[in-house]
Structure formats: C-alpha cells, structure tokens
Amino acid sequence: MSNLISSRYQPSSDSPPGPGDPAWQEAVETTFSLEPTPVDGQPSAYVQASWSGKERGDVESLAARALISDSHLILRLEWEVAEASPAITDYDVYADACGVLFPTNEEAELATMGSDDAPVTAWFWRAGSEDPSVLNATGLGTTRPAAEQNLRVVAELNGNTWSVVFEHPLGTDRGDSIPIGFAVWSGAADERAGLKSHTPDWQELRIA
Numbered sequence: 188m189s190n191l192i193s194s195r196y197q198p199s200s201d202s203p204p205g206p207g208d209p210a211w212q213e214a215v216e217t218t219f220s221l222e223p224t225p226v227d228g229q230p231s232a233y234v235q236a237s238w239s240g241k242e243r244g245d246v247e248s249l250a251a252r253a254l255i256s257d258s259h260l261i262l263r264l265e266w267e268v269a270e271a272s273p274a275i276t277d278y279d280v281y282a283d284a285c286g287v288l289f290p291t292n293e294e295a296e297l298a299t300m301g302s303d304d305a306p307v308t309a310w311f312w313r314a315g316s317e318d319p320s321v322l323n324a325t326g327l328g329t330t331r332p333a334a335e336q337n338l339r340v341v342a343e344l345n346g347n348t349w350s351v352v353f354e355h356p357l358g359t360d361r362g363d364s365i366p367i368g369f370a371v372w373s374g375a376a377d378e379r380a381g382l383k384s385h386t387p388d389w390q391e392l393r394i395a
Contacts, residue, residue: 272374
C-alpha cells in the first residue's frame with residue numbers, strides 16, 4: 188500500500204488549480220504501480236474470448252498529488268501513454284481516460300467494483316468529453332451516474348503525458364485516512380469499460 192498525503196491549499200479563484208499551478212509544488216508526489224484488470228474477470232464473455240492472450244498494461248504507473256482547501260479535495264493525476272488518444276473520432280476509436288475510486292464502507296472491494304451491500308464511488312474523466320462524471324457501482328459492469336455531480340476537472344496533454352486535476356467537495360474530516368484507488372484507460376490500446384490499468388488494491392489518502 189502506498190500513501191498519498193494531502194497539503195493545505197488556499198484557493199485564489201473559484202476555478203480549480205490547473206495542472207501547472209504553483210500550489211502543486213507544495214504537494215508531495217506519490218507514484219502508484221498499475222496492473223491490467225484480469226481478462227477473466229470481465230463481465231462480457233465476448234471480451235474475455237477476444238482479449239484472451241493479448242498483451243495489455245499500456246500504462247504501468249501513475250503519479251498523484253493531493254490538495255485540501257476549506258471545502259474541497261483536489262487531486263492531480265499524471266501518467267504517460269505510448270500514443271495519446273485525445274478524443275473518440277470513430278466507432279472503433281477510444282479515448283484516454285482516468286478514474287479515482289472510493290469505497291462507501293470498509294467492506295467494499297476494489298477488484299469487484301463493490302457489491303450491493305458495499306458500493307464504490309468513482310470520479311471519471313474521459314478525453315474529449317465536456318463533463319466529468321461521478322459514478323456509483325455495486326459490482327463489475329454496474330456503474331451508474333450518481334445523484335449529485337459536483338465534480339470539476341481541468342486536463343492538459345503535453346506530448347504523450349496527461350495531467351488531470353479533479354476537484355470535489357471534501358466529504359470527510361481532516362485528520363482522516365481514507366482508502367483510494369486509481370484507474371487509467373489507454374485509448375490507443377483499445378482500452379474501454381472494464382479493460383484498463385488500475386491499482387488492484389486500495390491505497391491510502393491522508394487528509395491534512
């Protein structure tokens with residue numbers, strides 16, 4: 188397990204800090220190793236058959252930093268892809284994307300995307316889309332939009348490196364440590380839905 192420790196942040200505007208904002212220099216960067224999701228765990232039999240034996244795991248790691256303002260949690264994710272895919276331009280073209288996952292209680296499992304009794308919540312952003320999404324899931328293949336969509340994102344592409352900033356109301360007390368997970372989709376590698384690179388286990392976010 189790796190620990191992501193937040194730093195205090197005083198907003199200078201109503202907008203989230205961009206990926207290059209000087210405030211990020213005060214935040215400790217943590218690198219998380221990513222693994223491809225198991226093909227035999229995909230809910231679609233077609234996906235299991237068509238992807239069996241294919242080499243996967245285009246993105247092997249992700250760097251993250253965290254800021255805490257009076258009312259918001261702000262995360263910056265950064266990763267590199269072999270070939271950037273900044274938008275869906277055809278039916279067989281997939282865009283790069285990333286997600287942040289949180290359990291709703293201590294029983295929620297990351298590998299199964301939660302369960303009926305222990306759902307997970309995800310922040311999701313996809314390149315080329317206008318709005319990010321807050322999603323709930325109670326198992327593989329069950330993601331649905333959450334009732335409240337208070338998520339804001341600022342994203343930048345520099346060469347083949349993505350930097351994505353998520354901002355969302357805090358929802359917890361300072362001094363808490365909460366489980367967190369990360370996922371990245373490589374569009375050029377045809378990753379979509381459950382096919383992605385992720386942290387297979389919960390990591391820890393310490394709220395300053």
